[in-house]
Amino acid sequence: MGTQRRIKWVLPLLALVTLPEARAGISDNRIDPVCDLPDTLVREIQGYQPIVNGIVSRIFEGDFAGKTWDSLSELVDTFGARLAGSEQLEKAIDYVIDGMKRDGLENVHTENASVPHWVRGFESAQLVAPFKKNLPLLGLGTTVGTPRGGIIADVIAVESFKEFEAFTPEQVKGKIVVFVPPWQGYGKTVAYRSHGASVAAKKGAAATLIRSITPFSIGSPHTGVQDYEDGVRKIPTACITVEDAEMILRKYRRGETLTIHLEMEDRNLEPFVSRNSIAELVGTTYQNNQVVVVSGHLDSWDVGVGAMDDGGGALISWKALNYLKAMGFRPRRTIRAILWTGEELGLWGGQAYREAHQANEKEEFNFFFESDIGTFEPKGLDFSGNKEAECIFREVVKLMTPLNATEFETPTDGGPDISHWTSRGFPGASLINKNEKYFWFHHSAGDSMAVEDPRNLDKCVALWAAAAYVVADLSVPMPKDVKG
């Protein structure tokens, strides 16, 4: 997302380090050859250790233990999936706002954000030749539907855009193009979901079906947003299961003629006005400037219930404030929880918030936290920002020893909503956690409470609360070099 790495690591020095973390290629936050923070500031940050310890132990071992999981399960069990534009999301927003008020949080309110209003309709794909087989599918966000009654077309199956280049428009015209990319990590493989429809449409395809973007499957399709390229005909596009996609590719490569009946009633309606949900723990010294944002997105896909993506991130942002306030902690700067709307369809909540707050943004915002890559067992925090802010934040992360969560990386891996700011030089951080299986469940029916663990959620909210508190309470604001 355009974030640049600004510290030049002195690599020869690192090579001398024999700590296991360094050997494993993980940045070690104890070693920073280029930071030269004033000793007073380092000591000041180190002085927060007892406070961090207290926040952690009271959240992790006290009255709040297990409560974040309970709150998350009540949210997702009550409202289910929360797609942008849906009544369920708006009801969930009302519920969150009511809850924030009941928790005694401050300046609880919503701010409007226009979001796309895409609706999944009846969807069906069936292999009709050489034998009949239902192909479970999920239309991709913003896809158009088929004509009523669907389309019946022969298949072209390829495993890459490169392989597809060999096909002529004459060969592709009217066909259903099935892309079966092997998993090569999300960032690389997702290009097929994002761009498959336009790539195929340029050669006249009738529709595209794409292997779900996941490294592991038990027969579940995964959805996600896709982008129609400007000026290219919009064709229906959906993900099918790994199992079916691989079967289709094998059969196609054996020379079989495969025919699929695809019917999709998905459609794009007029944009919908949704809301970001906001609450504060107002600072003792600074109220509406130098704000520290903690955030996650409340909207989800319409399959599964969005417990992982991003109910967990939204809940720890809300509950971090709840618990800090209940424990009587109030830092110098305001901590503002924002539960974004419309993230899944393209970071719309963040964009609307940025536009509404742009005039005075350099004064208003000190730091942005976002959790949107899982709330499994936390390992630390990753960071985007300038060198001075990084040096300060490295010291803050060192305080997370009671959670065994002192890993530091930069730039951030997660943080899509806050990229509206971090991509322009505002400092921000995201949660590093043991999310190796994240994409197994991502955007599928598997995104449920079954993947959330009460103790890990306790650890995540404790980390979130402690880190936000320290950043919000420091004697100095986080340095930043803001562009644009």
Place this chain on the structure above:
Amino acid sequence: MGTQRRIKWVLPLLALVTLPEARAGISDNRIDPVCDLPDTLVREIQGYQPIVNGIVSRIFEGDFAGKTWDSLSELVDTFGARLAGSEQLEKAIDYVIDGMKRDGLENVHTENASVPHWVRGFESAQLVAPFKKNLPLLGLGTTVGTPRGGIIADVIAVESFKEFEAFTPEQVKGKIVVFVPPWQGYGKTVAYRSHGASVAAKKGAAATLIRSITPFSIGSPHTGVQDYEDGVRKIPTACITVEDAEMILRKYRRGETLTIHLEMEDRNLEPFVSRNSIAELVGTTYQNNQVVVVSGHLDSWDVGVGAMDDGGGALISWKALNYLKAMGFRPRRTIRAILWTGEELGLWGGQAYREAHQANEKEEFNFFFESDIGTFEPKGLDFSGNKEAECIFREVVKLMTPLNATEFETPTDGGPDISHWTSRGFPGASLINKNEKYFWFHHSAGDSMAVEDPRNLDKCVALWAAAAYVVADLSVPMPKDVKG
């Protein structure tokens, strides 16, 4: 399955053993305090080591490497799921028979077996209150359907039969009972799938929905057979996903009223005449007596494609003969591959075969192999039979060192079809393999080629061929104490 353990382990002796296998509770085939086989027989078995090594190396490293996976994928890609009673299964049987003939196997033929003819129809479950949510489901084998248009009923959700005991018939009447048993291993948990409908029907329930019988889920329901108890009203029964079942239980326990609209068009038709598929490598000395059977079942559930359950077991049984014959190996006794039909709906192929061969069975059969618990990386063989046969078989398993597959256990864990014989004292064996994730995919859309590995299939077929060859070629038949 009634198999009894006949060797009394000298447990105090075992306690002195410090081998890791023994400490982990795995029977160690190097330690057998009660076997007293003649030295000549032990040496004879040990003399097969070069032959085993040759079979293994030629299958694993030679022309056959990767071929078993290719054959399995062609089978399941061509016919897909193969439910008993379906046209697809009968076409697959024809294909297997043709293939066996093309492979030059001997006495290739089918033998009829009457199987239940249960048909899955349209199935739909929707939570309609307190919010709408589609509940993916799979009706259980032999379930009846609902009346046309389905039933709309309130829910009772419990996690155990014990918890259900507290409900009165008045409370249960007309309700949909949702059983949400936590995973406690397949053998224990499957009782809810097998008996849930009858348990609920006795108190007047309208239908049952059951948490899928799996330790891990990504939103996929799992099917399986169920049994209506005699004299109890037959009610529709299906499995829903782990995620949805747990959500329903949580909501029910919070006091919410849940309503489900369940529609199922499943129905039971007249029994269907299917076929076991049979081929032989006829022995040099014994032709139609002392036969060594290698087997797996060709039928599958109608979801997924039955690559794991039990395409792999069926294919290694077929291909073991194919490869032995192609390599010029022909043992003293006949090795007979049987690809059972109708296993999933209740071991019908095995039963028909037993009945047809019962008159002369003690003479006809020497030993039964069956693989029906996965063809992941093989670890060894487990065994059922009398003490003398066990002692011989332990020596045979020791020959599998080139495959690192020398684990021995008794009695067998797998082997449902051959239990028609092993339960009465015939000796038999099943494949021990690294199947820790077997139930993740079992009876679900996840049962596909994606879980089968070419090298592991090579190892399984090599083990199968080598073990069958040695048992079929020994100077002595396997001892047995047959009852009934």
